[in-house]
Amino acid sequence: MSLSALDSGSTTYTFEVSFLDSTDNDYQGKSLGFDLCIGFSGGNLQCGDTVVSGEDGDGGGGSISGSGSGSIVLTIFNEQALNISSVDESGIATITWNTNKLATSQVIYGPTPPAYILDIVEPYLGYFGYPLGTVEDTTKVINHSVSLTGLIPGQTYVYRVVSRASPPTISPEHQFTVPSITSPLAQAGAGAVLGASTGEEGNGEPVSRESVLGETFSDTEEAPGLSENLAAVFASGFGDILSICTLIALLILLAIYLIWRLWLRKKYEKDLVAEEEIKNRFYLFFGDSALLAILVCVVLNKYCPLPVFVIAFIISLCLYVYRKFKIE
Numbered sequence: 001m002s003l004s005a006l007d008s009g010s011t012t013y014t015f016e017v018s019f020l021d022s023t024d025n026d027y028q029g030k031s032l033g034f035d036l037c038i039g040f041s042g043g044n045l046q047c048g049d050t051v052v053s054g055e056d057g058d059g060g061g062g063s064i065s066g067s068g069s070g071s072i073v074l075t076i077f078n079e080q081a082l083n084i085s086s087v088d089e090s091g092i093a094t095i096t097w098n099t100n101k102l103a104t105s106q107v108i109y110g111p112t113p114p115a116y117i118l119d120i121v122e123p124y125l126g127y128f129g130y131p132l133g134t135v136e137d138t139t140k141v142i143n144h145s146v147s148l149t150g151l152i153p154g155q156t157y158v159y160r161v162v163s164r165a166s167p168p169t170i171s172p173e174h175q176f177t178v179p180s181i182t183s184p185l186a187q188a189g190a191g192a193v194l195g196a197s198t199g200e201e202g203n204g205e206p207v208s209r210e211s212v213l214g215e216t217f218s219d220t221e222e223a224p225g226l227s228e229n230l231a232a233v234f235a236s237g238f239g240d241i242l243s244i245c246t247l248i249a250l251l252i253l254l255a256i257y258l259i260w261r262l263w264l265r266k267k268y269e270k271d272l273v274a275e276e277e278i279k280n281r282f283y284l285f286f287g288d289s290a291l292l293a294i295l296v297c298v299v300l301n302k303y304c305p306l307p308v309f310v311i312a313f314i315i316s317l318c319l320y321v322y323r324k325f326k327i328e
Contacts, residue, residue: 074165075100081159081176091151091178097161097171102140107148108133109159112175116158120170128162128170140165154180245304249293252305253312256289280323287316 079097086092095107108130110116119129127133134146144163151157156177163169260282268278290313297306 072101074103074163074169076161076163076169076171079161079171079174081174084176084178086151086153086179086181089153089181090149091153091155093148093151093157093176093178094145095148095159095161096143096145097163099142099144099163099165099169101165102142103144103163103165103169104136104138104140105144105146106134106136106162106164107146107159108162109148109157111152111155112158118160118170128160130160136162136164151178153178246308249305249308252293253290253308256286260285276323280320283316283320283323287313287320290316 077098077100080095082094082096084091084093108127110131116130119126134148137146144161146161148157148159154177156175158173158175160173161171264285265278265282268281273281290309293309294306294313297303297309
């Protein structure tokens with residue numbers, strides 16, 4: 001909480017800290033503490049030995065050792081988020097900044113919302129109140145660069161940079177947004193076949209586009225047919241077995257199983273069909289349903305769930321054939 005309109009000079013102020021009524025007895029019997037940060041409006045705040053840069057977004061900041069006189073103030077400036085991109089369903093970014101003297105490098109960050117409260121209580125554990133952070137690079141430099149990986153495409157992140165010449169200096173909060181990944185089906189709507197688009201540049205020269213698996217081909221070449229696209233997406237499906245497509249496919253298989261369990265099985269039991277024959281009919285029904293799902297995916301050009309359905313079909317077919325030969 002910021003206090004404004006304070007008189008200059010040696011004026012003494014008293015203040016009272018209280019809790020909201022809604023907290024009830026949550027803090028009863030607990031020891032609590034807080035920091036009182038002092039500084040000029042728009043400038044740096046001195047919080048114990050830590051200096052937090054002005055929160056007006058102009059950058060800059062310093063850290064003073066807290067003892068002695070004539071010490072050089074460490075200043076952070078030119079904070080930037082560069083090379084922000086999404087590759088293989090994971091985002092990356094490079095955070096750069098400069099300091100006026102040799103110092104270490106670290107970035108603390110987190111997705112937003114929510115908003116984060118900067119925690120500068122010694123001994124400076126964790127990431128100063130942020131959920132994520134890089135390991136501090138103890139090599140002291142003046143031109144800093146730190147890479148962030150594992151970011152979520154389409155997500156906005158807030159970050160601060162931290163440099164230490166002793167004690168830490170923390171920058172104002174900045175933010176950047178990771179670009180979303182364009183799906184192969186979205187590219188197909190722009191004149192592509194599962195990621196392979198056609199067209200010409202303004203000078204009439206053919207251009208190369210990326211296919212599903214990363215191969216490129218010129219617009220003057222023949223676009224891959226259905227069999228090539230099926231092979232490409234089938235391979236990529238196994239490469240990302242925990243994708244949303246896999247979850248959807250598993251939910252469809254679960255629905256097929258519930259239809260069998262709650263309706264067809266009871267029907268066969270009512271007709272006094274033998275238990276062994278009921279099991280055979282289950283594998284046959286499940287395999288036929290998986291095959292139907294495969295055909296629907298092909299017709300609708302929705303190839304992503306195919307690996308799961310193919311696996312379900314093969315397993316069901318093998319179990320059915322095994323049981324038939326075993327019983328006979």
